[in-house]
Amino acid sequence: MSPWPKPPGGPRFAACHFCDTLHEATHVSEGTAARCVRCGVVLYQNRPASLVRATAFSLAALMLMVVVHSFPFLTLDAASIRRYLTLVNAAVALIREGSPLLGWAIVLFTMVVPLVISGGLIYVCGPLMFGRLAPGAFQVAKWTYRCEPWNMVEVFLLGVLVSLLKLAKMADVHFGTGFWAFAGVMLCMAAAVAAIDRDELWDRMEVAKS
Amino acid sequence: MKGPWPKAAACGLASCDTCGRVAPVAIGRCPRCGSTLHLRKPDSIQRTVALMIAATALYIPSHLLPIMTVVEMGDVSHNTIISGMLTFWRTGAYPIAIVIFTASILIPFLKIAALSWLCAAATGRVHPSPAMLGKLYWFTELLGRWSMIDIFVVGIMVSLMQLGNYMTITPGLGALAFAGVVVLTMLAAMCFEPRMLWDRLDELAADLPPNPTPPKS
Numbered sequence: 505m506s507p508w509p510k511p512p513g514g515p516r517f518a519a520c521h522f523c524d525t526l527h528e529a530t531h532v533s534e535g536t537a538a539r540c541v542r543c544g545v546v547l548y549q550n551r552p553a554s555l556v557r558a559t560a561f562s563l564a565a566l567m568l569m570v571v572v573h574s575f576p577f578l579t580l581d582a583a584s585i586r587r588y589l590t591l592v593n594a595a596v597a598l599i600r601e602g603s604p605l606l607g608w609a610i611v612l613f614t615m616v617v618p619l620v621i622s623g624g625l626i627y628v629c630g631p632l633m634f635g636r637l638a639p640g641a642f643q644v645a646k647w648t649y650r651c652e653p654w655n656m657v658e659v660f661l662l663g664v665l666v667s668l669l670k671l672a673k674m675a676d677v678h679f680g681t682g683f684w685a686f687a688g689v690m691l692c693m694a695a696a697v698a699a700i701d702r703d704e705l706w707d708r709m710e711v712a713k714s
Numbered sequence: 715m716k717g718p719w720p721k722a723a724a725c726g727l728a729s730c731d732t733c734g735r736v737a738p739v740a741i742g743r744c745p746r747c748g749s750t751l752h753l754r755k756p757d758s759i760q761r762t763v764a765l766m767i768a769a770t771a772l773y774i775p776s777h778l779l780p781i782m783t784v785v786e787m788g789d790v791s792h793n794t795i796i797s798g799m800l801t802f803w804r805t806g807a808y809p810i811a812i813v814i815f816t817a818s819i820l821i822p823f824l825k826i827a828a829l830s831w832l833c834a835a836a837t838g839r840v841h842p843s844p845a846m847l848g849k850l851y852w853f854t855e856l857l858g859r860w861s862m863i864d865i866f867v868v869g870i871m872v873s874l875m876q877l878g879n880y881m882t883i884t885p886g887l888g889a890l891a892f893a894g895v896v897v898l899t900m901l902a903a904m905c906f907e908p909r910m911l912w913d914r915l916d917e918l919a920a921d922l923p924p925n926p927t928p929p930k931s
Contacts, residue, residue: 517736517902519729521724521846523912526722528735541840542719543844548734560840578870583880589873592867596874609893610869613862642747646732653900656859664812669802669810670871674881706733708763710746 505637507534508550509544518547518703526689529703548703555708562622566686569619573633575681577664582675590682613656618693621655621685624648625696628705637712645705652697657690721916723753723909733753734738748803759833764901766829769840773822794888795819795864796839817863819891823851823901829855829906842918844911847867849909858900865893 510516520540527547537549551557568663576588582684591594591614621659626645637694638644664683671677717839722729722736724732729736737744739751780792795818802811828850850912868889875883 517722517727519727519732519736521729521734522908523719523844524721524723524729524909525719526725530819542849545848569788579875585877585880587874587876589870594869594873597876598869598885601872601884602793603872603890606865606869606885606889606893609865611895615865621723646747646749649732653855653859653904656862659859659862660866662860663863666810666813666863667867667870667874670798670805670867671874673805689786705736706746712851 508554508704509683509695509708509711511707512714520545520547524670526707549701550704551698551700554700554704555629557697557699558625559633561692561699562625562629565618565689565692565696568685568692569615569622571685572682572689575685577682577686578668579678579680580675581669581677582603587679592687610660612659613654614659617651617654618657618689620651621648622693622696624651625700627628628709629700632705632712635712637709639707649702657686657693661687661690668709721912728753731863733787734803750901754909755810755905755907756911758905758910761836761905762902765898766826766833769822769898769902770826772891773826776888776891776895777819779891780886781864781888781892782871782886783884784881785883787879789845792886795892798864803814812857814864817860821857821861821894825854825858825903830898832908832911836907836914838917839913842911842914844908844915847871847911848908849908852904854903858896858903861896861899862893866894870908888908 511533515601518527518529518538520527520543523540523543524543525540525542527538527541529548530538532548532550534550534552535693538547539545540547561572572591576590578589581590591610595607595615598604598610613646627638628641628648631641668677676707726740727736728739729752730747730749733744733747734751735744735746737751737785739753742751743749746750753881777795780794781798782793784791784793799811799814799818802814811877832842832847832851834840835847872883872885875881884893
């Protein structure tokens with residue numbers, strides 16, 4: 505894969521997002537980061553095999569999401585009733601039991617946002633591996649970055665663990681395949697998002713456009 | 715103002731919030747991604763404070779109103795966040811009680827306190843020490859999402875415990891209020907402009923009177 509290209513049009517600058525100190529954006533070798541001279545915050549970093557890793561981990565996350573929605577998260581046995589929990593069940597139950605806003609919050613933070621981030625990364629990084637720009641890639645990249653702080657996959661997993669402990673006294677609860685798949689989604693999403701630096705992605709998109 | 719470290723804003727340059735491209739603020743829109751350029755996030759103090767007031771207003775009902783109602787064999791009991799935590803504590807599940815206490819009570823409170831301090835520092839009312847306050851801001855942004863845990867627990871409990879006459883759980887208004895607290899404090903943290911801390915510090919170093927209004931975009 506080609507190294508991080510420099511976009512056309514003379515020297516580029518980078519401003520520290522924390523203290524606003526202006527730097528000339530020089531090339532950093534793979535696996536290293538440029539830090540602000542004043543406050544030490546990372547300005548940008550050159551990740552090894554960035555595009556391939558971002559695409560591969562996003563693809564893995566996407567496939568695991570299919571598994572998450574096909575298998576139960578938890579199985580509960582109580583009073584001779586067996587109940588299965590899937591992610592969609594949890595949201596639908598809240599919507600039906602009189603808290604539609606909370607139900608939609610679960611849909612948004614644990615389903616839609618991870619889907620947008622991993623789907624967006626595949627859509628943008630996949631064609632970029634071959635130096636091409638997918639139609640509308642700039643808009644997709646913008647939305648991918650806007651969604652990032654709202655990804656709550658790992659928080660939901662901790663929530664599942666807490667519920668499990670809450671329910672342990674009243675009923676027999678077991679982890680399902682969906683739970684382990686969701687743990688996989690969490691790891692893949694973290695790896696995919698960390699795989700490529702924002703500046704590198706946008707520089708590559710700019711070069712592919714010109 | 716030019717110190718030993720040139721500031722982008724002092725050169726009329728803004729870095730795009732979306733793509734990081736540095737461009738003259740005068741051209742209005744980022745030449746790369748088309749987002750609006752501004753030297754500092756617009757009205758960051760006003761927005762942060764407004765969202766914080768809304769979050770504080772919801773914080774109280776979120777702990778007073780039940781987050782879920784349990785109907786077990788005809789007995790109705792209302793659970794609040796605090797009563798749920800105390801149940802864990804009494805039954806000896808200390809680690810989980812501590813997790814709930816931290817995520818649901820301590821973090822939202824600390825976030826509001828930290829943002830108030832940051833806003834005070836950014837407007838020159840408290841001495842800005844960016845090295846320490848920067849870490850505080852970073853923590854505030856990092857920890858924000860984890861408070862959602864109780865909301866997810868309610869969702870899971872409600873969907874699993876629909877066991878007819880044996881036991882039924884329904885969500886309460888407290889859960890909605892608490893979700894509001896989490897989302898509002900997250901938005902407040904996003905609206906805050908950490909670069910203002912350095913602006914105040916540079917003003918102090920230059921012995922200028924502190925200027926409480928942020929530079930307009």
